Amino acid sequence: MRRPALYSRSPRAPQQAEGVGEVDQPQASMGPAHASDAADDAAAAPAAPSAPRRRFGWRSGIALTVLLSALGASGYYYLPPQTAHQLTQKDIDAAVLRSLQTASLPSAAARAADIIRPSVVEVVALGPEKSTPAAKVEKRGRNLARGKPPQADPPPGEVERGVGTGVVIVDKGVILTNLHVVAGAEKIKVTFADGLEANASIIGLQPENDLAVLQADKIPDDLFAATMRSTGDLQPGDNVAVVGFPFGIGPSVSAGVVSGLKRSFRSPEGQQEMSNLIQFDAAANPGNSGGPLVNMNGEVLGIVTAILNPTQQRTFIGIGFAVPIENAASAAGMPPF
Structure with missing residues (x-):
């Protein structure tokens, strides 16, 4: 048996003609009294509406209730246009000033360091310890920085003859550093920003400018090369x-x-x-x-x-x-x- 609709989109009379309502009995089967009663009922019955009337089903009621509840929970309420507050430039300026007074912004140097840091590496030259006055000062400084006695000797094995810095200029592991940092080293070790350690070899030299170019034998997956900027417009005070x-x-x-x-x-x-x-x-x-x-x-x-x-x-x-x-x-x- 077909399930009845919750509400109808058409007048009841056509639905009865199509069999949705009760089955009509043929006129021939009606007796005189019944025929007279039917005629009286038809005369007394109101005329059928010219437009369909929709019934409001229980599911529609639930849907409306849920919608109103959701709007209330989200904080949405209708405000008449005359009560809505229009933002002015004065309001915007006050909000910006309040943010500047209460928010702690990083310094320009902090932002610059954050940008370049992924491209900066530590360069350690390993080999026989240098005996120059400068090397002795550097050794003393490294020991003090690491909480050791100034003249403490390094542990047996690979000896740090110098520590310096490098910067990645090609994301395949090409690094610029100073020649005096790696000169005479038996082995060069670089440590990337993410902590990865790798051996490196010298692939280029420019002695007149104390420069060396290194190639690391392994690199991080997300290595960033530094951005280089011309010094043509550089000025004292920058x-x-x-x-x-x-x-x-x-x-x-x-x-x-x-x-x-x-x-x-x-x-x-x-x-x-x-x-x-x-x-x-x-x-x-x-x-x-x-x-x-x-x-x-x-x-x-x-x-x-x-x-x-x-x-x-x-x-x-x-x-x-x-x-x-x-x-x-x-x-x-x-x-x-």
Whole structure:
């Protein structure tokens, strides 16, 4: 038996003719009295409506109840247009000012360091310990930074002859660093930002600018290469940051400004003189060598290569030097500009 509809979209009379209602009896079977009663009933019955009347079913009622409940739970209420608040520029300015007063925003140097950090690596040269005055100062500094006695000897086995910094310039594991960091090393080890350690080999040199190009034998899956930026529009006073591993501590961040351009520097031993250097005052110490000097967009402007200190202490007194990235990238055979 067909299930009756919950509500009808058509008048009742046609439904009865189609058999939805009760079955009509033929007129011939009606007796005179019944025929007369039927005629009276038909005369007294109201006329059929000209348009269909819809019945409101129980399912529709439930649906409406659920809809109203959902709107109430979501906090949606109808507000007449005349009561709605229109935002003004004064409201917007007040909200922005309140956010600036209550929110703690990162500094420009912090944002720059966050951008460049995935491309910065620690470079460790392994082999016979160097006996130069500079090497002794670096060893003393590394020991103090690691909580060891100043003259403590390294454990037997591979000896750290120097610690420096490098920056990835090609995502296949090509790294720029200083030549003096890796010169004479029997083995070079690099540690990426995610902690992956790998051996590296020298694939390019530019001795006149104290630069070396390394290739790591394995790399992280998501290695990021740094973005390099021309120094053509660089000016004294521009903000810069240095990221590296001073005395093996890091990655460490320091910030300052460009102090000058086209500077010259002679190594303490007097063996080499470099020119066309960027002078900066962001703190740098042994271990920062080979690391990136970046602008506030985290773009590499140069490679940190030296600090000036008239004494033999080899510590920072406010004057550092970096090789412009134009020269540094050419060491890898890929001038970027």
